[in-house]
Amino acid sequence: MTATPFVFTAWASAYQQRIEQVLEHTLPASDTLPQRLHSAMRYAVLGGGKRVRALLAYAAAEFTGATAMHADTAAAAVELIHAFSLVHDDMPCMDNDDLRRGKPSCHKAYDDATALLVGDALQSLAFECLTHAPTSHAVQQIQLLAQATGSRGMCGGQSIDLQSTGQTLSVDALATMHQYKTGALIGAATLLGAYAANQPTDAQLQALGYFSERMGLAFQVVDDILDSTTDTQTLGKTAGKDSAQAKSTYVTLLGLDAARQLVQQLHQDTLTRLAPFGETAVALRGLATFICERPF
Protein backbone atom coordinates (compact mmCIF):
# COMPACT_ATOMS: atom_id res chain seq x y z
CA MET A 1 0.00 0.00 0.00
CA THR A 2 1.45 3.34 -1.04
CA ALA A 3 0.52 6.77 0.28
CA THR A 4 -1.70 8.92 -1.94
CA PRO A 5 0.59 11.19 -3.97
CA PHE A 6 0.41 14.88 -3.01
CA VAL A 7 -1.30 17.02 -5.64
CA PHE A 8 -0.85 20.69 -4.80
CA THR A 9 -3.79 21.97 -6.83
CA ALA A 10 -6.15 19.60 -5.02
CA TRP A 11 -4.66 20.56 -1.65
CA ALA A 12 -4.92 24.29 -2.43
CA SER A 13 -8.46 24.01 -3.76
CA ALA A 14 -9.63 22.15 -0.65
CA TYR A 15 -8.12 24.80 1.63
CA GLN A 16 -9.40 27.68 -0.50
CA GLN A 17 -12.90 26.27 -0.04
CA ARG A 18 -12.26 25.73 3.65
CA ILE A 19 -11.08 29.29 4.32
CA GLU A 20 -14.05 30.68 2.39
CA GLN A 21 -16.34 28.80 4.77
CA VAL A 22 -14.40 29.95 7.81
CA LEU A 23 -14.50 33.58 6.67
CA GLU A 24 -18.20 33.25 5.84
CA HIS A 25 -18.85 32.27 9.45
CA THR A 26 -16.38 34.73 10.96
CA LEU A 27 -17.92 37.79 9.28
CA PRO A 28 -21.16 39.12 10.79
CA ALA A 29 -24.24 38.49 8.64
CA SER A 30 -25.41 41.25 6.29
CA ASP A 31 -28.65 41.63 8.21
CA THR A 32 -26.83 42.39 11.48
CA LEU A 33 -26.80 46.08 12.49
CA PRO A 34 -25.14 48.08 10.93
CA GLN A 35 -26.24 46.30 7.78
CA ARG A 36 -24.48 48.47 5.21
CA LEU A 37 -21.13 48.10 6.95
CA HIS A 38 -21.49 44.33 7.34
CA SER A 39 -22.60 43.96 3.73
CA ALA A 40 -19.52 45.94 2.61
CA MET A 41 -17.21 43.90 4.83
CA ARG A 42 -18.50 40.69 3.27
CA TYR A 43 -18.15 42.20 -0.22
CA ALA A 44 -14.51 43.06 0.49
CA VAL A 45 -13.56 39.67 1.90
CA LEU A 46 -15.64 36.89 0.36
CA GLY A 47 -15.52 35.30 -3.07
CA GLY A 48 -12.18 36.46 -4.32
CA GLY A 49 -8.45 36.22 -4.12
CA LYS A 50 -6.03 33.35 -4.20
CA ARG A 51 -5.95 33.12 -0.39
CA VAL A 52 -2.17 32.76 -0.47
CA ARG A 53 -1.84 33.94 3.14
CA ALA A 54 -4.40 31.45 4.41
CA LEU A 55 -2.67 28.68 2.45
CA LEU A 56 0.62 29.67 4.08
CA ALA A 57 -0.96 29.36 7.52
CA TYR A 58 -2.44 25.95 6.73
CA ALA A 59 0.80 24.68 5.18
CA ALA A 60 2.84 25.85 8.16
CA ALA A 61 0.33 24.21 10.50
CA GLU A 62 0.79 20.90 8.67
CA PHE A 63 4.55 21.40 8.91
CA THR A 64 4.36 21.57 12.71
CA GLY A 65 1.80 18.78 13.07
CA ALA A 66 -1.29 20.92 13.75
CA THR A 67 -4.66 20.12 12.24
CA ALA A 68 -6.53 22.36 9.82
CA MET A 69 -9.08 23.04 12.54
CA HIS A 70 -6.34 24.41 14.77
CA ALA A 71 -5.20 26.74 11.99
CA ASP A 72 -8.60 28.14 10.96
CA THR A 73 -8.41 31.24 13.17
CA ALA A 74 -4.87 32.00 12.02
CA ALA A 75 -5.82 31.59 8.36
CA ALA A 76 -8.91 33.77 8.76
CA ALA A 77 -7.04 36.47 10.68
CA VAL A 78 -4.34 36.91 8.04
CA GLU A 79 -6.92 37.01 5.23
CA LEU A 80 -8.94 39.64 7.13
CA ILE A 81 -5.84 41.78 7.58
CA HIS A 82 -4.97 41.37 3.90
CA ALA A 83 -8.51 42.31 2.83
CA PHE A 84 -8.45 45.39 5.09
CA SER A 85 -5.18 46.50 3.52
CA LEU A 86 -6.59 46.13 -0.01
CA VAL A 87 -9.69 48.17 0.85
CA HIS A 88 -7.65 51.02 2.32
CA ASP A 89 -4.93 50.87 -0.36
CA ASP A 90 -7.55 51.24 -3.10
CA MET A 91 -9.06 54.39 -1.60
CA PRO A 92 -8.77 57.70 -3.48
CA CYS A 93 -6.29 59.15 -0.98
CA MET A 94 -3.99 56.14 -1.47
CA ASP A 95 -3.67 54.25 -4.77
CA ASN A 96 -7.12 55.34 -6.03
CA ASP A 97 -7.87 52.06 -7.74
CA ASP A 98 -11.37 51.23 -8.97
CA LEU A 99 -10.84 47.54 -9.64
CA ARG A 100 -10.00 44.72 -7.24
CA ARG A 101 -10.30 40.98 -7.67
CA GLY A 102 -12.12 41.57 -10.95
CA LYS A 103 -14.89 43.71 -9.48
CA PRO A 104 -15.33 47.35 -8.36
CA SER A 105 -13.18 48.06 -5.33
CA CYS A 106 -14.99 48.57 -2.03
CA HIS A 107 -15.14 52.37 -2.07
CA LYS A 108 -16.56 52.26 -5.62
CA ALA A 109 -19.19 49.64 -4.79
CA TYR A 110 -20.10 51.47 -1.55
CA ASP A 111 -18.54 54.83 -0.67
CA ASP A 112 -15.30 56.21 0.74
CA ALA A 113 -16.51 56.53 4.32
CA THR A 114 -17.84 52.98 4.34
CA ALA A 115 -14.60 51.67 2.86
CA LEU A 116 -12.63 53.42 5.59
CA LEU A 117 -14.81 51.78 8.26
CA VAL A 118 -14.68 48.40 6.49
CA GLY A 119 -10.90 48.35 6.73
CA ASP A 120 -10.96 49.47 10.35
CA ALA A 121 -13.55 46.88 11.35
CA LEU A 122 -11.82 44.06 9.46
CA GLN A 123 -8.65 44.76 11.40
CA SER A 124 -10.53 44.53 14.71
CA LEU A 125 -12.21 41.33 13.55
CA ALA A 126 -8.86 39.75 12.72
CA PHE A 127 -7.66 40.21 16.29
CA GLU A 128 -10.98 39.17 17.77
CA CYS A 129 -10.80 36.02 15.65
CA LEU A 130 -7.42 35.09 17.13
CA THR A 131 -8.79 35.37 20.67
CA HIS A 132 -10.88 32.29 19.78
CA ALA A 133 -7.82 30.31 18.66
CA PRO A 134 -7.79 26.82 20.17
CA THR A 135 -4.20 27.16 21.34
CA SER A 136 -2.23 28.39 24.33
CA HIS A 137 -0.21 30.52 21.87
CA ALA A 138 -3.02 32.98 21.08
CA VAL A 139 -1.22 35.93 22.71
CA GLN A 140 1.91 35.14 20.71
CA GLN A 141 -0.13 34.90 17.48
CA ILE A 142 -1.77 38.25 18.21
CA GLN A 143 1.60 39.85 18.91
CA LEU A 144 3.10 38.52 15.68
CA LEU A 145 0.11 39.67 13.64
CA ALA A 146 -0.05 43.11 15.25
CA GLN A 147 3.65 43.69 14.62
CA ALA A 148 3.34 42.53 11.01
CA THR A 149 0.32 44.78 10.42
CA GLY A 150 1.35 48.02 12.08
CA SER A 151 3.82 50.81 11.50
CA ARG A 152 6.84 48.50 11.49
CA GLY A 153 5.07 46.10 9.14
CA MET A 154 2.45 46.43 6.44
CA CYS A 155 1.22 49.96 7.25
CA GLY A 156 4.80 51.13 7.50
CA GLY A 157 5.57 49.62 4.10
CA GLN A 158 2.67 51.49 2.55
CA SER A 159 4.00 54.70 4.09
CA ILE A 160 7.48 54.06 2.68
CA ASP A 161 5.89 53.32 -0.70
CA LEU A 162 4.03 56.65 -0.67
CA GLN A 163 7.22 58.50 0.19
CA SER A 164 9.12 56.71 -2.57
CA THR A 165 6.76 57.29 -5.49
CA GLY A 166 8.56 59.12 -8.27
CA GLN A 167 11.98 58.33 -6.82
CA THR A 168 14.38 55.72 -8.15
CA LEU A 169 15.11 53.35 -5.29
CA SER A 170 18.13 51.11 -4.86
CA VAL A 171 17.45 47.37 -4.92
CA ASP A 172 18.13 47.33 -1.16
CA ALA A 173 15.66 50.14 -0.46
CA LEU A 174 13.08 48.40 -2.63
CA ALA A 175 13.63 45.15 -0.70
CA THR A 176 13.20 46.97 2.62
CA MET A 177 9.96 48.57 1.46
CA HIS A 178 8.56 45.24 0.33
CA GLN A 179 9.72 43.45 3.46
CA TYR A 180 7.51 45.87 5.38
CA LYS A 181 4.68 46.08 2.87
CA THR A 182 4.23 42.42 1.89
CA GLY A 183 6.93 40.29 3.49
CA ALA A 184 5.94 40.98 7.09
CA LEU A 185 2.39 39.66 6.65
CA ILE A 186 3.59 36.65 4.65
CA GLY A 187 5.99 35.86 7.48
CA ALA A 188 3.23 36.33 10.05
CA ALA A 189 0.85 34.06 8.12
CA THR A 190 3.47 31.33 8.20
CA LEU A 191 4.31 31.80 11.88
CA LEU A 192 0.68 32.01 12.98
CA GLY A 193 0.11 28.67 11.28
CA ALA A 194 3.21 27.26 12.92
CA TYR A 195 1.88 28.26 16.35
CA ALA A 196 -1.62 26.92 15.65
CA ALA A 197 -1.27 24.11 18.15
CA ASN A 198 2.22 23.07 19.19
CA GLN A 199 5.39 24.91 20.07
CA PRO A 200 7.47 24.77 16.86
CA THR A 201 11.00 23.41 17.24
CA ASP A 202 14.00 25.65 16.60
CA ALA A 203 14.74 23.71 13.41
CA GLN A 204 11.21 24.29 12.19
CA LEU A 205 11.29 28.00 13.04
CA GLN A 206 14.59 28.47 11.23
CA ALA A 207 13.31 26.70 8.13
CA LEU A 208 10.10 28.75 8.20
CA GLY A 209 12.09 31.96 8.56
CA TYR A 210 14.16 31.03 5.51
CA PHE A 211 11.02 30.09 3.58
CA SER A 212 9.12 33.30 4.47
CA GLU A 213 11.99 35.61 3.68
CA ARG A 214 12.50 34.17 0.20
CA MET A 215 8.84 33.69 -0.58
CA GLY A 216 8.00 37.23 0.56
CA LEU A 217 10.59 38.51 -1.90
CA ALA A 218 9.58 36.10 -4.69
CA PHE A 219 5.93 37.08 -4.27
CA GLN A 220 6.76 40.73 -4.84
CA VAL A 221 9.08 40.15 -7.78
CA VAL A 222 6.38 38.03 -9.45
CA ASP A 223 3.85 40.80 -8.76
CA ASP A 224 6.14 43.31 -10.46
CA ILE A 225 6.60 40.98 -13.43
CA LEU A 226 2.85 40.43 -13.75
CA ASP A 227 2.16 44.15 -13.48
CA SER A 228 4.44 44.77 -16.44
CA THR A 229 3.43 41.82 -18.63
CA THR A 230 -0.24 41.02 -17.99
CA ASP A 231 -3.42 42.81 -19.00
CA THR A 232 -5.92 44.19 -16.49
CA GLN A 233 -8.61 41.62 -17.22
CA THR A 234 -6.34 38.66 -16.54
CA LEU A 235 -4.90 40.32 -13.44
CA GLY A 236 -8.27 41.31 -11.94
CA LYS A 237 -6.71 44.59 -10.85
CA THR A 238 -5.34 47.53 -12.78
CA ALA A 239 -2.21 46.48 -14.71
CA GLY A 240 0.70 48.72 -15.65
CA LYS A 241 0.10 50.83 -12.54
CA ASP A 242 3.72 50.78 -11.41
CA SER A 243 5.09 52.33 -14.58
CA ALA A 244 2.14 54.75 -14.79
CA GLN A 245 3.07 55.96 -11.28
CA ALA A 246 6.81 55.92 -12.08
CA LYS A 247 7.43 53.46 -9.26
CA SER A 248 10.66 51.56 -8.88
CA THR A 249 10.03 47.83 -9.28
CA TYR A 250 12.21 44.77 -9.61
CA VAL A 251 11.48 44.84 -13.34
CA THR A 252 12.55 48.47 -13.77
CA LEU A 253 15.63 47.98 -11.58
CA LEU A 254 16.78 44.53 -12.71
CA GLY A 255 15.12 44.07 -16.09
CA LEU A 256 12.59 41.36 -16.92
CA ASP A 257 15.05 38.52 -17.50
CA ALA A 258 17.02 39.06 -14.33
CA ALA A 259 13.79 39.39 -12.36
CA ARG A 260 12.65 36.02 -13.69
CA GLN A 261 16.02 34.47 -12.85
CA LEU A 262 15.82 35.85 -9.34
CA VAL A 263 12.44 34.15 -8.83
CA GLN A 264 13.84 30.84 -10.12
CA GLN A 265 16.77 31.10 -7.74
CA LEU A 266 14.55 31.87 -4.75
CA HIS A 267 12.30 28.97 -5.71
CA GLN A 268 15.15 26.49 -6.02
CA ASP A 269 16.83 27.61 -2.76
CA THR A 270 13.57 27.21 -0.88
CA LEU A 271 12.90 23.71 -2.21
CA THR A 272 16.44 22.69 -1.26
CA ARG A 273 16.13 24.18 2.23
CA LEU A 274 12.87 22.31 2.90
CA ALA A 275 13.94 18.97 1.37
CA PRO A 276 15.21 17.44 4.65
CA PHE A 277 11.75 17.85 6.20
CA GLY A 278 10.25 15.32 3.78
CA GLU A 279 6.50 14.85 3.77
CA THR A 280 5.81 17.40 6.52
CA ALA A 281 6.93 20.18 4.16
CA VAL A 282 5.17 18.96 1.04
CA ALA A 283 2.50 21.68 1.18
CA LEU A 284 5.08 24.39 1.87
CA ARG A 285 7.10 23.24 -1.15
CA GLY A 286 3.94 23.20 -3.24
CA LEU A 287 3.21 26.76 -2.15
CA ALA A 288 6.73 27.85 -3.05
CA THR A 289 6.17 26.54 -6.56
CA PHE A 290 2.71 28.14 -6.68
CA ILE A 291 4.10 31.52 -5.64
CA CYS A 292 7.05 31.38 -8.01
CA GLU A 293 5.28 29.93 -11.03
CA ARG A 294 2.21 32.12 -11.26
CA PRO A 295 1.86 32.47 -15.06
CA PHE A 296 4.23 35.12 -16.38
Add this chain to the structure above:
Amino acid sequence: MTATPFVFTAWASAYQQRIEQVLEHTLPASDTLPQRLHSAMRYAVLGGGKRVRALLAYAAAEFTGATAMHADTAAAAVELIHAFSLVHDDMPCMDNDDLRRGKPSCHKAYDDATALLVGDALQSLAFECLTHAPTSHAVQQIQLLAQATGSRGMCGGQSIDLQSTGQTLSVDALATMHQYKTGALIGAATLLGAYAANQPTDAQLQALGYFSERMGLAFQVVDDILDSTTDTQTLGKTAGKDSAQAKSTYVTLLGLDAARQLVQQLHQDTLTRLAPFGETAVALRGLATFICERPF
Protein backbone atom coordinates in the same frame (compact mmCIF):
# COMPACT_ATOMS: atom_id res chain seq x y z
CA MET B 1 -3.97 58.82 62.08
CA THR B 2 -6.48 59.47 59.32
CA ALA B 3 -6.19 58.48 55.66
CA THR B 4 -5.29 61.21 53.18
CA PRO B 5 -8.56 62.56 51.75
CA PHE B 6 -9.15 61.67 48.09
CA VAL B 7 -8.85 64.66 45.77
CA PHE B 8 -10.05 63.72 42.30
CA THR B 9 -8.20 66.46 40.46
CA ALA B 10 -4.90 65.35 41.99
CA TRP B 11 -5.67 61.71 41.21
CA ALA B 12 -6.63 62.53 37.61
CA SER B 13 -3.64 64.76 37.06
CA ALA B 14 -1.24 62.08 38.31
CA TYR B 15 -2.75 59.47 36.00
CA GLN B 16 -2.91 61.86 33.04
CA GLN B 17 0.82 62.36 33.46
CA ARG B 18 1.36 58.64 33.89
CA ILE B 19 -0.54 57.67 30.72
CA GLU B 20 1.32 60.33 28.75
CA GLN B 21 4.61 58.66 29.78
CA VAL B 22 3.28 55.21 28.97
CA LEU B 23 2.07 56.32 25.53
CA GLU B 24 5.38 58.11 24.94
CA HIS B 25 7.20 54.82 25.46
CA THR B 26 4.63 52.69 23.62
CA LEU B 27 4.78 54.73 20.41
CA PRO B 28 7.82 54.14 18.17
CA ALA B 29 10.29 57.04 18.12
CA SER B 30 9.99 59.60 15.32
CA ASP B 31 13.39 58.62 13.97
CA THR B 32 12.36 54.99 13.49
CA LEU B 33 11.60 53.99 9.88
CA PRO B 34 9.11 55.03 8.50
CA GLN B 35 9.78 58.37 10.13
CA ARG B 36 6.89 60.36 8.70
CA LEU B 37 4.35 57.79 9.80
CA HIS B 38 5.82 57.53 13.30
CA SER B 39 5.98 61.30 13.63
CA ALA B 40 2.31 61.53 12.60
CA MET B 41 1.30 58.78 15.02
CA ARG B 42 2.96 60.64 17.87
CA TYR B 43 1.32 63.91 16.76
CA ALA B 44 -2.09 62.24 16.84
CA VAL B 45 -1.69 60.63 20.26
CA LEU B 46 0.59 62.69 22.49
CA GLY B 47 0.01 65.97 24.27
CA GLY B 48 -3.72 66.27 24.18
CA GLY B 49 -7.06 65.04 25.34
CA LYS B 50 -8.55 64.49 28.75
CA ARG B 51 -7.57 60.81 28.69
CA VAL B 52 -10.99 59.85 30.06
CA ARG B 53 -10.67 56.29 28.76
CA ALA B 54 -7.29 55.77 30.39
CA LEU B 55 -8.65 57.20 33.65
CA LEU B 56 -11.55 54.74 33.45
CA ALA B 57 -9.10 51.86 33.09
CA TYR B 58 -7.00 53.02 36.04
CA ALA B 59 -10.06 53.66 38.21
CA ALA B 60 -11.49 50.21 37.41
CA ALA B 61 -8.11 48.67 38.17
CA GLU B 62 -8.11 50.32 41.60
CA PHE B 63 -11.66 49.07 42.09
CA THR B 64 -10.54 45.46 41.61
CA GLY B 65 -7.33 45.81 43.59
CA ALA B 66 -4.87 45.99 40.68
CA THR B 67 -1.93 48.35 40.68
CA ALA B 68 -1.43 51.17 38.20
CA MET B 69 1.45 49.24 36.69
CA HIS B 70 -0.87 46.35 35.92
CA ALA B 71 -3.28 48.71 34.17
CA ASP B 72 -0.79 50.62 32.02
CA THR B 73 -1.23 48.44 28.93
CA ALA B 74 -5.03 48.58 29.21
CA ALA B 75 -4.99 52.35 29.62
CA ALA B 76 -2.60 52.80 26.69
CA ALA B 77 -4.56 50.43 24.44
CA VAL B 78 -7.87 52.24 24.91
CA GLU B 79 -6.25 55.64 24.33
CA LEU B 80 -4.59 54.35 21.13
CA ILE B 81 -7.94 53.07 19.85
CA HIS B 82 -9.58 56.37 20.74
CA ALA B 83 -6.85 58.35 18.97
CA PHE B 84 -7.13 56.14 15.87
CA SER B 85 -10.89 56.78 15.76
CA LEU B 86 -10.41 60.55 16.00
CA VAL B 87 -7.87 60.56 13.16
CA HIS B 88 -10.15 58.58 10.85
CA ASP B 89 -13.33 60.42 11.88
CA ASP B 90 -11.72 63.76 11.04
CA MET B 91 -10.76 62.71 7.50
CA PRO B 92 -12.42 64.44 4.53
CA CYS B 93 -14.46 61.36 3.59
CA MET B 94 -15.91 61.22 7.13
CA ASP B 95 -16.56 64.33 9.26
CA ASN B 96 -14.00 66.46 7.40
CA ASP B 97 -12.85 68.32 10.48
CA ASP B 98 -9.70 70.43 10.45
CA LEU B 99 -9.35 70.96 14.19
CA ARG B 100 -8.76 68.44 16.96
CA ARG B 101 -7.58 68.94 20.51
CA GLY B 102 -6.94 72.59 19.67
CA LYS B 103 -4.55 71.92 16.79
CA PRO B 104 -4.82 70.95 13.10
CA SER B 105 -6.20 67.45 12.77
CA CYS B 106 -3.81 64.76 11.58
CA HIS B 107 -4.72 64.84 7.89
CA LYS B 108 -4.28 68.63 7.87
CA ALA B 109 -0.94 68.54 9.65
CA TYR B 110 0.27 65.67 7.42
CA ASP B 111 -1.87 64.39 4.54
CA ASP B 112 -4.88 62.15 3.96
CA ALA B 113 -2.90 59.02 3.08
CA THR B 114 -0.71 59.39 6.15
CA ALA B 115 -3.75 59.94 8.37
CA LEU B 116 -5.32 56.78 7.00
CA LEU B 117 -2.16 54.81 7.83
CA VAL B 118 -1.83 56.49 11.24
CA GLY B 119 -5.26 55.23 12.25
CA ASP B 120 -4.54 51.75 10.91
CA ALA B 121 -1.19 51.51 12.66
CA LEU B 122 -2.53 52.89 15.96
CA GLN B 123 -5.14 50.15 15.99
CA SER B 124 -2.47 47.48 15.48
CA LEU B 125 -0.35 49.07 18.20
CA ALA B 126 -3.25 48.96 20.67
CA PHE B 127 -3.55 45.19 20.28
CA GLU B 128 0.21 44.68 20.31
CA CYS B 129 0.32 46.69 23.52
CA LEU B 130 -2.15 44.34 25.22
CA THR B 131 -0.03 41.30 24.34
CA HIS B 132 2.51 42.73 26.80
CA ALA B 133 -0.09 42.99 29.59
CA PRO B 134 1.25 41.52 32.86
CA THR B 135 -1.87 39.43 33.39
CA SER B 136 -3.27 36.02 32.53
CA HIS B 137 -6.35 37.83 31.18
CA ALA B 138 -4.63 39.34 28.12
CA VAL B 139 -6.65 37.29 25.64
CA GLN B 140 -9.85 38.35 27.36
CA GLN B 141 -8.76 42.00 27.30
CA ILE B 142 -7.97 41.76 23.59
CA GLN B 143 -11.33 40.16 22.87
CA LEU B 144 -13.20 42.87 24.78
CA LEU B 145 -11.28 45.63 23.03
CA ALA B 146 -11.65 44.11 19.55
CA GLN B 147 -15.41 43.72 20.01
CA ALA B 148 -15.76 47.28 21.29
CA THR B 149 -13.72 48.66 18.38
CA GLY B 150 -15.12 46.76 15.41
CA SER B 151 -18.32 46.64 13.42
CA ARG B 152 -20.49 45.83 16.44
CA GLY B 153 -18.82 48.58 18.43
CA MET B 154 -17.17 51.89 17.63
CA CYS B 155 -16.78 51.44 13.85
CA GLY B 156 -20.36 50.22 13.64
CA GLY B 157 -21.55 53.29 15.52
CA GLN B 158 -19.77 55.55 13.08
CA SER B 159 -21.48 53.71 10.23
CA ILE B 160 -24.90 54.12 11.86
CA ASP B 161 -24.10 57.81 12.38
CA LEU B 162 -23.26 58.26 8.69
CA GLN B 163 -26.50 56.56 7.67
CA SER B 164 -28.51 58.70 10.11
CA THR B 165 -27.25 62.14 9.14
CA GLY B 166 -30.12 64.32 8.01
CA GLN B 167 -32.72 62.02 9.57
CA THR B 168 -34.59 62.66 12.81
CA LEU B 169 -33.87 59.71 15.08
CA SER B 170 -35.95 58.51 18.01
CA VAL B 171 -34.31 58.76 21.44
CA ASP B 172 -33.95 54.96 21.39
CA ALA B 173 -32.24 54.94 17.99
CA LEU B 174 -29.94 57.73 19.14
CA ALA B 175 -29.07 55.75 22.26
CA THR B 176 -28.29 52.66 20.18
CA MET B 177 -26.03 54.65 17.87
CA HIS B 178 -24.11 56.14 20.78
CA GLN B 179 -23.90 52.81 22.60
CA TYR B 180 -21.98 51.55 19.55
CA LYS B 181 -20.08 54.74 18.80
CA THR B 182 -18.94 55.81 22.27
CA GLY B 183 -20.43 53.54 24.91
CA ALA B 184 -18.75 50.35 23.73
CA LEU B 185 -15.23 51.75 24.12
CA ILE B 186 -16.05 53.37 27.47
CA GLY B 187 -17.31 49.98 28.64
CA ALA B 188 -14.21 48.26 27.31
CA ALA B 189 -11.89 50.77 28.99
CA THR B 190 -13.55 50.00 32.31
CA LEU B 191 -13.50 46.23 31.83
CA LEU B 192 -9.92 46.16 30.59
CA GLY B 193 -8.91 47.95 33.76
CA ALA B 194 -10.99 45.54 35.82
CA TYR B 195 -9.12 42.60 34.27
CA ALA B 196 -5.71 44.24 34.69
CA ALA B 197 -4.61 41.73 37.31
CA ASN B 198 -7.28 39.80 39.13
CA GLN B 199 -10.50 38.08 38.14
CA PRO B 200 -13.22 40.61 39.07
CA THR B 201 -16.03 39.31 41.27
CA ASP B 202 -19.58 39.10 39.95
CA ALA B 203 -20.57 41.97 42.23
CA GLN B 204 -17.76 44.10 40.82
CA LEU B 205 -18.63 43.25 37.22
CA GLN B 206 -22.29 44.09 37.76
CA ALA B 207 -21.43 47.43 39.34
CA LEU B 208 -19.00 48.23 36.53
CA GLY B 209 -21.62 47.33 33.93
CA TYR B 210 -24.07 49.71 35.59
CA PHE B 211 -21.41 52.41 35.79
CA SER B 212 -20.30 52.05 32.15
CA GLU B 213 -23.78 52.04 30.72
CA ARG B 214 -24.77 55.24 32.49
CA MET B 215 -21.46 56.99 32.03
CA GLY B 216 -21.38 56.11 28.32
CA LEU B 217 -24.75 57.78 27.94
CA ALA B 218 -23.88 60.73 30.18
CA PHE B 219 -20.65 61.30 28.25
CA GLN B 220 -22.57 61.64 25.00
CA VAL B 221 -25.33 63.84 26.39
CA VAL B 222 -22.69 66.19 27.81
CA ASP B 223 -20.91 66.17 24.42
CA ASP B 224 -24.17 67.19 22.74
CA ILE B 225 -24.75 69.93 25.32
CA LEU B 226 -21.21 71.25 24.88
CA ASP B 227 -21.49 71.15 21.08
CA SER B 228 -24.56 73.39 21.29
CA THR B 229 -23.39 75.78 24.01
CA THR B 230 -19.62 76.15 23.77
CA ASP B 231 -17.41 77.96 21.30
CA THR B 232 -14.81 76.24 19.15
CA GLN B 233 -11.82 77.68 20.97
CA THR B 234 -12.94 76.43 24.38
CA LEU B 235 -13.92 73.06 22.95
CA GLY B 236 -10.68 72.52 21.00
CA LYS B 237 -12.73 71.03 18.17
CA THR B 238 -15.29 72.51 15.82
CA ALA B 239 -18.41 73.51 17.80
CA GLY B 240 -21.96 73.64 16.47
CA LYS B 241 -21.18 70.77 14.08
CA ASP B 242 -24.23 68.72 14.98
CA SER B 243 -26.75 71.38 14.06
CA ALA B 244 -24.72 72.37 10.98
CA GLN B 245 -24.97 68.73 9.83
CA ALA B 246 -28.65 68.49 10.88
CA LYS B 247 -27.82 65.63 13.23
CA SER B 248 -30.19 64.38 15.89
CA THR B 249 -28.71 64.97 19.34
CA TYR B 250 -29.96 64.71 22.89
CA VAL B 251 -30.29 68.49 22.88
CA THR B 252 -32.39 68.59 19.70
CA LEU B 253 -34.55 65.65 20.82
CA LEU B 254 -34.95 66.45 24.53
CA GLY B 255 -34.21 70.16 24.77
CA LEU B 256 -31.34 71.66 26.75
CA ASP B 257 -32.99 71.58 30.17
CA ALA B 258 -34.13 67.96 29.95
CA ALA B 259 -30.70 66.94 28.66
CA ARG B 260 -29.08 68.58 31.70
CA GLN B 261 -31.56 66.87 34.01
CA LEU B 262 -30.81 63.52 32.40
CA VAL B 263 -27.10 63.95 33.11
CA GLN B 264 -27.82 64.84 36.75
CA GLN B 265 -29.99 61.76 37.11
CA LEU B 266 -27.35 59.47 35.58
CA HIS B 267 -24.74 61.02 37.85
CA GLN B 268 -26.78 60.55 40.99
CA ASP B 269 -27.78 56.96 40.13
CA THR B 270 -24.16 56.02 39.53
CA LEU B 271 -22.94 57.51 42.82
CA THR B 272 -25.69 55.65 44.66
CA ARG B 273 -24.90 52.35 42.92
CA LEU B 274 -21.20 52.61 43.82
CA ALA B 275 -21.68 53.80 47.39
CA PRO B 276 -21.58 50.32 48.99
CA PHE B 277 -18.07 49.75 47.58
CA GLY B 278 -16.64 52.49 49.78
CA GLU B 279 -13.02 53.51 49.25
CA THR B 280 -12.37 51.03 46.42
CA ALA B 281 -14.78 52.99 44.21
CA VAL B 282 -13.62 56.48 45.15
CA ALA B 283 -11.86 57.05 41.82
CA LEU B 284 -14.82 55.68 39.83
CA ARG B 285 -17.15 58.04 41.68
CA GLY B 286 -14.76 60.91 41.04
CA LEU B 287 -14.77 60.06 37.35
CA ALA B 288 -18.57 59.95 37.28
CA THR B 289 -18.60 63.49 38.63
CA PHE B 290 -15.86 64.54 36.19
CA ILE B 291 -17.81 63.14 33.22
CA CYS B 292 -21.12 64.64 34.31
CA GLU B 293 -19.87 68.02 35.43
CA ARG B 294 -17.67 69.05 32.54
CA PRO B 295 -18.45 72.80 32.39
CA PHE B 296 -21.72 73.46 30.60
